[in-house]
Amino acid sequence: MSTDRASTPRRLLPSLLGVVMLLMGLALLAGGIKLATLGGSLYYLLSGLGIALTGALLLAGRRAALPLYALVLFASTLWSLWEVGLDWWQLVPRLALWFVLGLVLLLPWFRRPLLAGVPYALGTGTLSVAVVLAGATAIASQFTHPGEIQGQLDRDTAGTASGAPAMPEGDWQAYGRTAFGDRYSPLAQITPANADKLQPAWTYRTGDIPGPNDPGETTAENTPLKVNGMLYVCTPHSKVIALDPDTGKEIWRYDPQISTQNAANFKGWAHMTCRGVSYHDDAAYAASGQSPAAAANACPRRLFLPTADTRLIALDADTGKVCEGFGDKGQIDLRANIGTFAAGGYYSTSPPAVTKDLVVIGGHVTDNVSTDEPSGVVRAYDVHDGHLVWNWDSGNPDDTTPIAPGQHYTRNSPNMWSLISFDEKLGLMYLPMGNQMPDQWGGNRTEASEKYSAGVTALDIATGHVRWTYQFTHHDLWDMDVGGQPSLMDIKTADGIKPAVIASTKQGSVYVLDRTNGQPIVPIDEVPVPGGAVTGDHTAPTQPKSQLNFMPPVMTERDMWGVTPFDQMLCRIDFKQLRYDGAFTPPSLQGSLVYPGNFGVFDWGGVSVDPERQIMFVNPNYMAFVDKLVPASDVEGGPARKSETEGIQANKGAPYGVIMNAFLSPMGLPCQAPAWGYVAAVDMTTHQVIWKHKNGTVRDNSPVPLPLTMGVPALGGTFMTKGGVAFLSATLDQYLRAYDVRNGKQLWEARLPAGAQTTPMTYTGKDGRQYVLVVAGGHGSLGTKQGDYVMAFALPK
Template structure:
């Protein structure tokens, strides 16, 4: 009896392992049958049989279990190499679990009860060989970088760019560095040789923390300005704070005391953000008054004054406010602040403020306001507005309005629904409802007299059956307007009949580039689909060739799709996804992702939305979003941070959509009131909440502007702050927020999901330094020269609600040690 009891105990471990393998095999068999029925890989069905039989043989104490698992592990290794090669992160879900189980089966407590007493036995030797081969495959994959591009942009360091240096003067006076949106500074104190010495020199907290009633997407996407001897910071709730650039000490603060527009809370708002403010200094320019138009009747003129000009205009509007900040608030105001004191400028608009709801019509709380800073040019402050995505077909107009920067009178308005008439409309008129909007940041060429609008879409994003011809023309591209009149000078569309939310999110970068035909004034527009369109900014004609490629067809009833879509030769557009590109931690969740993938409609980029559910890749955040790219006009290099995350969308018939719950602009049922379909949207995730597509999901890349070739590209960022276990695994993660470049040959980027500000060598993309941030840095950093002569690099670290990064209220400045600017 003792012998039988001891034998029973020794068989307990093999039986337990056998039970686990049997259950694993059964799950894979069921999933494998489903996957094969959908046209996917047969591996999981066959693997389910092999693993399940191994488990049953273990329970029966048969040594054949070891032989069978050895054969299975060897076959799995060969299959994995055939599917993905030596790609470590792709091999992990395919082999890691089986590798560990192979080692478990070789343990003496498992094999001895099966009668395998020595490792030299044939079955143990076979399994040992299979385990070693799988392990060697994993080791070999550590020395390969299949997604990287190695290269160097060999170009001598530039001399001082006098034009840029004179414009910036060691400052960062505009959201994109200058009105040209290059996100470049000629400061060169920080170099690849000394950037490793950067240290945090001060830290400031704004006190603007997301509250319990705030939208989930409450974000600190602000890029501060440095001008007028001060730093100007804008917080998510539209507060403006002036700081001392050298110490971070607060100089003044302005709180607009937002009206919530919704019963004392922000619930129901899509998001809450302030990307920045605009600076203006009176130089004697004046915009021509436009009050006495035929659309303004005598009674309105009488209310304004005998000559139709508001009384405030007859004062001296800039005498007490010669240097101004223009602040767009979340409750739909445009406020002019004295840049010296933080007080409202009384001569601008109505005692310092303009009500941007005028002529807009009705909208839901938070459904219309300017999330991005306006542009200031030719004495005008020019502003667009964000419109909530996928709320309805009756949203506010996407009108662009130009106000006199001194007194605030409306000089012109450009409404893409009525594009030829730019004279200010009458007091009781309404701009075209639901015309395409411009929510991002404009770029300006003051010499050419043009302002460049990165355009969005007519709502809703995923259904366009009733879009107007004007909406079709001006959506999802760049439109150039005459600064002084608002008249269209040219427009170039980047997505035809956009059904994928491919609005142009990034501020276009204006740079003069060297071509075979000489230097040309270019506009570079980064887009969600991954193409970077390089146009002659005088005419809108392509400098880098653009080709029309065939697009998938078959929209839902009542809609249509464009036959072709434009594709730039300079692009970071992703390759088409396949079943082998699905990912997971284990073979099980990878299999479930494959099933999900095969269940969706997917024919590549521009797969139409469907009732079945479509895979949208690139997804809603796109390859490039509002962070754009950075360009070095001297070295002729562009620095980009492409990201790759797939989304899903499923159209929902009207009667079903009306009962669904909307969580945010990218989660839950988007109502699309007025359209025949709502839509369910979300990231393409596994049951574990991980991306279903394999990493890398984010890179940094360098482009030679002279030949528009990608010279280097490296995966970027870790999962330290987004994984259950805080391990700094270098998987390559998305970055939301833009890069900057400097005259010293160093680029900076803070937008990755892990909490770091990183520095890179612009010539080859190598990471030179990283500084730990106290919260997520989903914004674009900036750099400036302090009064102490040091070059500072500054970033706002406030996190991003939708991305789940740590939220906060920090402004952090870095510099070389005092007195150390050695190379």
């Protein structure tokens, strides 16, 4: 031993590192013991012991620290490969910290001062091999794509045509472009060959931003319409703005002066949003040989606006003036016959369905406030004078006769808060149904609510009578309401062309039914699911699973994730402490893992379909939630409700409240491994996934704003074009993206000034150019950057 090597100043660095590693090891050891007692992996206990001993040897100045740490790093590499294989985003967080520490130990300032005890070559040699092996493993993992499907669509057409109602190719006349909710445009100016040349054409700012009296979950989810030579934009405060499609210049503006009802002081108001307005043109029906009602002398072209303070207003689409002949001086008070509710507790967040003679509207009901909430009634009003034609109340489904003054619809019946699709040739409309409140406890649900919850119900357009219904989640205890607008499409099958309705769901199944009778086109299997609900409730023994689905595999402990081994270990502990028996694990007092979570694999964004290529474009999401029931006696003393995912949801009138939140680590990152969001395409003639790719970066959601393509959730929808390009803007990072529908290749992206959790659209301007339009206003409940932007993109002139 040389005096120089043993000198105190030169041993300072190894000693400091020793302290750090000792503390890290002890932390892992403590957590590892806890995890082991829960039946979890022994890795953290053993690695914690090894790292703590390494730290102690460094403090003692012993060279034995090097081969010991080499053993820890080597074992960690093998363990990581055994758990996750060559999956970069799961492998690297397991090894990166240990790899860096190994490199540091190999630096001469750390290894040379160490006292003898093992041969010098043995210490540095074994550690060098372990470091190289860990690094090589990480490099190899960059060339794999777990969870993705590589494929290529080999056709441009399947010999079918869209059966959707005709409109000018350059228009976008309804939320889903047509009454079919297909989100498919026949425009072809933008193609995979030139999409990368898209550039900003114009930007308009609405001036509508969240105010001090607004609920925290003020959201911009609007898809504008392009019709009547104008663009029609709806803002979160229910303002309607008409813009010039070529320039974005404002033509007119209507402000309904909504009452926020002091929403900021009432945490029951869950959302303030306007997904869109609806359009009706008498001339369009006259041109098709159908005679519009005689009352249509004023406002022959009109917009229907649902407001956040529970009104339905008819506007002249030319001028923005109120159509005085509709309802009571241009508006209908949707509070009629509903009964009492708290501020924001009932209104329509989605645009109504508008047929030849009717405007049909449902309503959002705030989740998990009480068992005495407004009715989920769907009402059909005369499109011209606004008188009530029929009402379908899922709590009283057989009587659609307009309700008498002074009476009330069934309280707390299942509601329809999303968008209706309809087929006027068949005379049917298709309702995506929610469930009866509260979401996580169903001990007192009625027979009618059990029948109509969480499925699609087809009503006769003229009378509102039920023609058929199909339920997708039995006795729903997980908020698995059907959020997306059903898409109608004529599908090529072995038995010929079949008229289909396609319903995407939160639990991940995509149900494909014959829209004439509700019979499955894609087989649906009833599969056993976990039981064991809390006292007073029950679970269904089976749940319907479509053979076309994006349901994730059952989550295991090895799926827990973190940016370091420490937060990953804490997530493993949380996972083992929760109840989880796979999909449809019932809520519990212990706390249950809900996966897919409350936002679902598919939510209100729905899907888009290309009837010519016979494909479906989707953006599935994978985020787990935690539901923990709280006895009613403990609700008052718990954390107050701040939003639908913060504090105790009271469920007044039920024996349990509930705490719901995303399954996150102490660092605020998902506990489950990425990817959390994909884009994918399905061949609807074979029901097979053609391709599936991770989508979106963590640039706007991580502590360090790096554009790492890990795949992030997207709340909002997609559209496709005949040109072979699909678009999506709804990811948690601020981008609008274009994809080649043949293989999923990302063709282009544009950075947006705010979040765009909405569904973009496309149209042709007066100048003949194809534009892509997106509203970037942010989303209060997701925490994306808020704004007031309407942005158009086009190819260079």
